[in-house]
Amino acid sequence: MDVHIDHKVLCDLREIMEDxxxxxxxxxxxxxxxxxxxxxxxxxxxxxxxxxxxxxGSSSNMGAVGLAGLCQELEDRVRQLPLYGIxxxxxxxxxxxxEVQQFYGSERERISAG
Amino acid sequence: xAVESVFSQEGKKLTIKIKGRFDFGKHQExxxxxxxxxxxxxxVVVDLKEATYLDSSALGMLLLLRDHVGGDDSDIRLVxxxxxxxxxxxxxxxxxxxxxx
Amino acid sequence: xxxxxxxxxxxxxxxxxxxxxxxQIVRRQGHEVCTAEDGAxxxxxxxxxxPQIVLLDALxxxxxxxxxxRQIKALAGEALVPIIFLTSLNEEQGLVRCLEAGGDDFMAKxxxxxxxxxxxxxxxxxxxxxxxxxxxxxQITRHHHHLLNEQxxxxxxxxxxxxxxxLNAPNIRYLQSxxxxxxxxxxxxxxxxxxxxxxxxxxxxGHGLPAxxxxxxxxxxxxxxxxxxxxxxxxxxxxxxKLKRILPVDMFCCALLLNLSFQRGTVExxxxxxxxxxxxxxxxxxxxxxxSRHLPLxxxxxxxxxxxxxxxxxxxxxxxxxxxxxxxDSGDAQERLFGEQRLHQVLAANREPxxxxxxxxxxxxxxxxxxxxxxxxxDVRMLGPDGAAAQAVVYSDSGRSSPLDWxxxxxxxxxxxxxxxxxxxxxxxxxxxxxxxxxxxLLHSVLxxxxxxxxxxxxxxxxxSLKRDAQGFSEYYRQRAExxxxxxxxxxxxxxxxxxxxxxxxxxIEVRDSGNGFDVASVLARSPQAQGxxxxxxxxxxxxxxxxxxxxxxxxxxxxxxx
Numbered sequence: 093m094d095v096h097i098d099h100k101v102l103c104d105l106r107e108i109m110e111d112x113x114x115x116x117x118x119x120x121x122x123x124x125x126x127x128x129x130x131x132x133x134x135x136x137x138x139x140x141x142x143x144x145x146x147x148x149g150s151s152s153n154m155g156a157v158g159l160a161g162l163c164q165e166l167e168d169r170v171r172q173l174p175l176y177g178i179x180x181x182x183x184x185x186x187x188x189x190x191e192v193q194q195f196y197g198s199e200r201e202r203i204s205a206g
Numbered sequence: 207x208a209v210e211s212v213f214s215q216e217g218k219k220l221t222i223k224i225k226g227r228f229d230f231g232k233h234q235e236x237x238x239x240x241x242x243x244x245x246x247x248x249x250v251v252v253d254l255k256e257a258t259y260l261d262s263s264a265l266g267m268l269l270l271l272r273d274h275v276g277g278d279d280s281d282i283r284l285v286x287x288x289x290x291x292x293x294x295x296x297x298x299x300x301x302x303x304x305x306x307x
Numbered sequence: 308x309x310x311x312x313x314x315x316x317x318x319x320x321x322x323x324x325x326x327x328x329x330x331q332i333v334r335r336q337g338h339e340v341c342t343a344e345d346g347a348x349x350x351x352x353x354x355x356x357x358p359q360i361v362l363l364d365a366l367x368x369x370x371x372x373x374x375x376x377r378q379i380k381a382l383a384g385e386a387l388v389p390i391i392f393l394t395s396l397n398e399e400q401g402l403v404r405c406l407e408a409g410g411d412d413f414m415a416k417x418x419x420x421x422x423x424x425x426x427x428x429x430x431x432x433x434x435x436x437x438x439x440x441x442x443x444x445x446q447i448t449r450h451h452h453h454l455l456n457e458q459x460x461x462x463x464x465x466x467x468x469x470x471x472x473x474l475n476a477p478n479i480r481y482l483q484s485x486x487x488x489x490x491x492x493x494x495x496x497x498x499x500x501x502x503x504x505x506x507x508x509x510x511x512x513g514h515g516l517p518a519x520x521x522x523x524x525x526x527x528x529x530x531x532x533x534x535x536x537x538x539x540x541x542x543x544x545x546x547x548x549k550l551k552r553i554l555p556v557d558m559f560c561c562a563l564l565l566n567l568s569f570q571r572g573t574v575e576x577x578x579x580x581x582x583x584x585x586x587x588x589x590x591x592x593x594x595x596x597x598x599s600r601h602l603p604l605x606x607x608x609x610x611x612x613x614x615x616x617x618x619x620x621x622x623x624x625x626x627x628x629x630x631x632x633x634x635x636d637s638g639d640a641q642e643r644l645f646g647e648q649r650l651h652q653v654l655a656a657n658r659e660p661x662x663x664x665x666x667x668x669x670x671x672x673x674x675x676x677x678x679x680x681x682x683x684x685x686d687v688r689m690l691g692p693d694g695a696a697a698q699a700v701v702y703s704d705s706g707r708s709s710p711l712d713w714x715x716x717x718x719x720x721x722x723x724x725x726x727x728x729x730x731x732x733x734x735x736x737x738x739x740x741x742x743x744x745x746x747x748x749l750l751h752s753v754l755x756x757x758x759x760x761x762x763x764x765x766x767x768x769x770x771x772s773l774k775r776d777a778q779g780f781s782e783y784y785r786q787r788a789e790x791x792x793x794x795x796x797x798x799x800x801x802x803x804x805x806x807x808x809x810x811x812x813x814x815x816i817e818v819r820d821s822g823n824g825f826d827v828a829s830v831l832a833r834s835p836q837a838q839g840x841x842x843x844x845x846x847x848x849x850x851x852x853x854x855x856x857x858x859x860x861x862x863x864x865x866x867x868x869x870x
Contacts, residue, residue: 101417108420109331116331120324142366149394150322152417230513259642262512262632266557269606273556278611290644298561298580299602 096191101155117200120154121193128189131182141170156192209235218248225256230263240271247275255286260294272303283307314431315339317358319349319375320393321367329362332420346370350378360430365394365405373408380409387437389430458489461519468526472497478688482664490681491518492631495526497533500734501751502569505533508581508629508685509562521560524549536731536751539566539575540614547612550605559605563597563629569690570752570847574621579603582632589624591657618784620777621689631683639675649674710739711812714804724762724795730754742811742870749851756844757818757864763787765820765862766797797821811870817863824860
């Protein structure tokens with residue numbers, strides 16, 4: 093059992109997206125870079141919470157279960173001030189995203205290779 | 207049921223009981239009470255004991271009943287009418303067509 | 308209706324990947340998709356594309372989903388445009404906000420195509436249901452307007468007929484709710500050729516068009532026969548027979564008919580099924596009631612119809628108040644009825660007759676709080692002998708063919724005396740003479756008086772001195788009815804002789820009866836005041852005709868009319 097990716101979800105996505113699967117992967121990766129920078133640049137708890145919420149939604153749709161879980165954790169966490177130790181959680185999200193990015197990168201190559 | 211009917215085979219007598227307001231709302235039920243069954247009726251009793259009110263469409267229904275069971279040769283009794291109901295029947299002089307008691 | 312009809316679906320979602328995915332899911336389910344990246348775009352697209360279903364992300368930049376939902380719902384108006392919120396909001400507050408903003412359902416991430424398809428189908432059903440309800444509502448509204456319009460037209464037509472009479476006479480006050488006709492109420496008044504006034508207040512069973520349908524033929528009979536000089540009895544017989552013929556068994560018409568004779572100071576009444584009318588003094592005291600003594604019109608076949616009327620004296624200034632059952636039968640919230648007692652209180656409290664209707668309507672409003680639309684009131688005042696308006700009769704021919712030299716003799720016996728009133732026929736016949744047309748009212752009065760005297764005193768042997776007071780009056784008419792009901796033995800002979808003169812002509816009328824005659828000299832010698840109600844007929848004839856004499860011991864009346 094992969095803690096990062098739900099392969100069943102990915103399999104369904106491929107079927108649903110048909111020819112658009114590659115585009116979906118690219119879009120998700122671009123989207124995620126933007127979400128990550130929103131996380132880092134957030135000026136207050138509300139902005140942070142909103143970015144975490146959106147990132148959670150898109151990761152869950154993409155089967156990135158580990159990432160979605162961490163975003164959920166962050167979303168819950170920002171509701172309780174003070175935001176002590178929050179940087180640590182954001183770093184874990186960064187790390188988890190690297191995993192996901194690598195996986196989708198290789199998935200991308202595998203598909204393009206046919 | 208706001209309109210109940212009992213048929214006595216022996217006397218070929220139909221008793222129709224009206225409960226509550228006797229107005230156009232009872233039209234179908236009242237017709238059903240005498241039209242559905244009984245090919246031959248010697249007499250009909252309309253029991254108004256529990257009728258609280260009677261309007262002109264009820265008078266019309268009584269005329270239909272009278273027509274159905276033979277018009278001038280019919281034997282229809284209206285019984286147990288309250289004072290209010292009796293008054294409506296009296297203004298219209300329905301005692302000239304029906305036996306009211 | 309196909310279970311899966313293609314819909315236009317608007318998707319508003321700020322995440323590009325989520326948007327791409329959702330659009331593909333919905334498209335694969337056979338729908339047409341348009342997408343927006345934020346709430347403001349979504350509202351714009353909604354206006355341009357008018358999608359049937361909207362999927363909205365709750366949290367979006369520029370304008371969030373809540374505000375977009377509110378604006379879209381407002382733009383949609385009465386039509387249901389279902390909004391499904393796309394959200395992984397899981398706290399209660401967020402879900403409540405979605406609903407309050409107008410959301411109809413939620414869809415959580417990650418998206419499940421199966422659940423989404425089911426939700427879109429469910430929302431489509433709701434949408435269609437709402438559309439059907441709206442369509443039916445609009446249809447009902449259209450039909451309702453249509454119906455009201457038809458009623459307006461029908462009422463306008465009917466008013467032309469109803470008001471062709473003399474409801475606007477100075478001695479009549481009336482009040483009818485605007486659509487009383489469609490509750491079956493009918494009020495008609497007309498002058499007879501002799502100056503009498505006929506008045507009818509009727510109430511058909513039922514409501515709406517069926518109740519109004521019978522009014523037209525009834526009005527026709529009323530006006531037609533009144534204009535031709537028929538009395539109440541003949542008019543009643545004809546109305547009853549006509550209604551019996553045309554109405555279904557369960558429909559009938561309660562009616563109160565009056566004949567006010569200003570010349571005689573009497574009123575003749577027939578009431579079948581109407582609430583009590585009231586005889587009021589000039590000041591408004593109740594002098595008596597006009598009670599219903601008959602079955603309503605349209606129930607009994609002609610041969611069983613009871614046309615017996617009663618005749619009451621009515622002095623100048625005295626009034627009759629007629630009302631429809633909408634008055635006493637007005638109910639309050641507890642279903643108690645306004646009733647006669649409250650009506651009597653209003654009558655007793657009335658000081659100014661002109662205010663009576665207002666006071667009555669106010670009392671009804673205080674009692675029930677809501678106006679009924681089936682109220683008819685009529686207050687008619689007795690006038691003196693000169694009160695009858697002059698009749699403007701319209702003739703359809705030029706009168707050139709007037710026959711001016713003829714005579715006829717007319718003899719009535721037995722059953723004819725009981726059932727037949729020859730006066731209208733004779734007046735009709737005399738209308739052929741152009742020069743007599745302006746005098747048709749006079750001819751009617753004179754012939755009616757002479758015929759009534761011959762029949763009542765001559766053939767039936769009734770004692771006119773009975774008619775001294777109200778009680779004697781009813782006794783007189785009771786005896787009259789009784790003797791007419793029995794075998795009638797005598798004869799009345801009517802002779803008309805028309806002769807041309809150089810500038811006009813002369814009509815001689817002779818009415819002879821087989822009775823015992825009367826003491827002409829002593830009756831004619833009495834002053835009209837001393838005669839009271841009795842003998843007034845002779846006086847009237849003398850006053851109207853150019854010459855009048857009674858011969859053969861009062862058995863033969865000879866009257867001349869010149870033009």
